[in-house]
Amino acid sequence: MKPNMFAKSKYSPAHSPKQPGHSTRHHKPGAYFPGDSPRAGRRILLVDDDPAVRGSLANLLVGEGYFVIPAENGQQALDLAGRFPFDLILLDLNMPVMNGWDTFGQLTADYPFIPIIIATGRPSQLFTAIGAGVGALLEKPIDIPTLLQTMEKLLAEPAEKHLARLAGVKTDFYYQPAAGDHEWPLQGSFGSFSLEEIKD
16 A cells, blocks of 8 residues: 555645535546636646545645646556646656656657656655656655645746756756655755756
């Protein structure tokens, strides 16, 4: 069984400030549709093989105003990305059928303008994530306010910055160690730093 994805916070799924809204518009199969919100147009592809994680996180993000379509593995994520436009992808690593890094590689090759957040319980992925050009690495259990802040930062970035990050050009990288982890480089706190700062 996977560990609890969520760090304790006022944003825990059991206490999400809002519940999914309802709309008379046509829903995509399996989609979580928000009510009226400033973020209602932002489309999130949520990729995780754990149904409890998918459901809880999707409900939380919908409560924050996002439109969420879940996928249970990498191949399903690629199929959905080919059918629907997305503004951001939240991607697990440990999945059947196609693992997270293979999925990331295919997604960035086909859709390089879409920012991707890796959300994983797999340890020691920091340098792999930096080298791959990931927008952010958030280690489980995830701190929900940090997740929401990171999503907003990446969604606000220009597309050219996503391409620069993939090319290894100096840019911001967002990293959150697992809650309670106080190891280098950020002493357990959320922050951003450039690739050159990591390499120096």
